[in-house]
Amino acid sequence: MRVTENRLMNLGAEGVGRAREKLGQAQQVMSSGMRVGAPSDDPSGWAQGARAAAGTTLAGAHGRALGRARDGLQQTDDALNTIGDTLSRLRETTLQAANETLAPEDRKRLAELARTLGGSALAASNTRGPDGEYLFAGTRGDAAAYDPTTAYQGDELDRKIDLGGAAGAVTVNGAGLASTLPLFERVAQMLEANDVAGLRDLLPEITAAIDGVATTRTTVGARMEALDVADSSRQSFELRLAASHQRAVEADPITAASNLARSASALEAARMSAEAVLAAVRR
């Protein structure tokens, strides 16, 4: 085939241009760390990467929701612990007052203590979460769970969130504590009335209330455990998404470096070839 000098020079220039383009691409991959920069680079890889990126965003939101719920349950547990403590002290006080040897004046002083304990229990029952929500008010957390007379103002619903495919309760409403808080006032009134027999009769109710709080704490613990399991599963999912994203669109550093070196060598060879053609034409 007849080949002219023009053709040789054009071929040389085309070769250098192609090699430079390849080098640019290799450099882009190396510097960005991304093998797929645009959908057309690898449509299925890009789609897989986009799925993984969206999944990571959603998993992040899920993680934050789980974290918020866990914080709320932790605060709920702390409040229940306080309520349990006050109930235990109320029981001790009641036991002490049920002793026949105690003077009526001493019982009146203990009545004051019972009301103070009742105030602490009420305050703990109206604990608010980080966003100002009353934790024991069920889904009516925008208002106090108990009014000053200890009447329950919330509902009997628990908030649920997605625990990874299934909804799970992440709050504990205070309806179960509704009969607990009035105990403090009842004890105080019996102490003031010097009603020893009544105090003795009240002891099983106080013990039952303590057990009730303990049971509620167990429920809280179980729900926290469910959150932990969901979060652990979410973290594993997030790791899988990151791996999937890496496989789909990110560049393997060794391959990228090798491609860069190969492209640089190819450009050098193309240049040398073009120079040789030029030299031959000049002669």
Next chain:
Amino acid sequence: MSGLLGILNLGAGAMLAQNAGVAVTGRNLANIGTEGYSRESVDMRAQRFGAGGGVRAHGPLRSESPLLSARERTAAGSWGRADETSAALGSLEHALTSNDVNGAMASFFGAATDLSAAPLDESLRRALVAKAEALTTALRQTSESVAQAQAEANARIVDLSAEATRLAERIAEANKSLGQTPDPVLADERDLAAQKLSELVGGQARVDGDGMMRFTTPGGAVLVDGTRAAKITSQGGNVSVTDGNHVVDATAGLGGRIAGQLAFRDGPAAAALAGLDQLAFDMATKVNEVHRGGAGLDGTSGRDLFTVPGSAAGAARSLGVDPAIAADARLVGAAGPGEGAGGGSNAMALAALVDGKNAGGGARSFLEEGIRVVSDVGSAAAASNMAREHEAARSSTLAGLRDSLSGVSQDEELAKLASFQRASEAASRFVGVVNGLLGSILEIV
């Protein structure tokens, strides 16, 4: 005596012929880098003794192959189409990915998940509204970018049509001149114009027995017939060929760059726009359906979160967040039926929409549909890039073949120049010898 004078004429003819060769070689060397130039050669023909013997230079002759030219024009049309489509799809791909609709959609549903855990947190409510607004902005901007790409395609079709008309006129003018005087330079220009016209509209040209070139589009519309050139115009999205009073809609029967732009505009760009509109409409409609079931912090329900047009057409561009909710995030319906203000089951239901097959006619989730819209364009762009590379390689091969036939080789021309120079010198010497003989004879006489 007349014999020697005849021989003297033979020498003079030889000198003229070799000098013509020098002139043609010089022209070849001068045009070594001229686009579309076909090397020329002198047709040296020996003269019969009866006609005085010696040599006469005819021509110059163009080194050309009608078959190769036809292949080049076909390849130019395919290359033009592939190059135009590839560039347009590259822009569309950028338009679809730069606003990250999928990311905005994931963030919006993620915000609903966030809110489901703390519905009374007003910052989370504001975040949800902000994400909803960001999603509508991403959809609107992406849709506008795609519509802009379509508008650019239309503008480009208008420009390319005007250029095609100019080229058709140039071919017709060349036909007219070549009908009067054969001129290799004009023939080169006409071939080059035909190749450029093929690149724009596809089609084929043939040179008839009268030396006139006739150019037709792939659909059969005649653009050049002898000295008449048709006008190619684009109006209302269609391309017409007008020859006098005869107007033909050539939209479906074009190739080359114009067909590339038409295919892009009516294919991937239109599909992407429709896909975005349908996605926006489906997503907003479904979200509204769920949102209406939820109550805001004011205890009322039945509100839409998005303002949605009546149909999918143009939905991506006109989608917005309900103004009342945009102004007061407390109205976001996070609480489910029967729940107090702190209930989050409706926010959870909103978040769960992301996993349901609510788009693509019930075949895909919103995210999958968003990814499909972009990756369809990505696949088309990848295929188009491959086609472009293939056509570039084909064009390069044909350019090599053309160069092999018509290209000017400096070495060859210099060798020819030396040869013509030597021959001219020899002829000159020959004339000198004959002249000497004539002188001797005249002295004797």
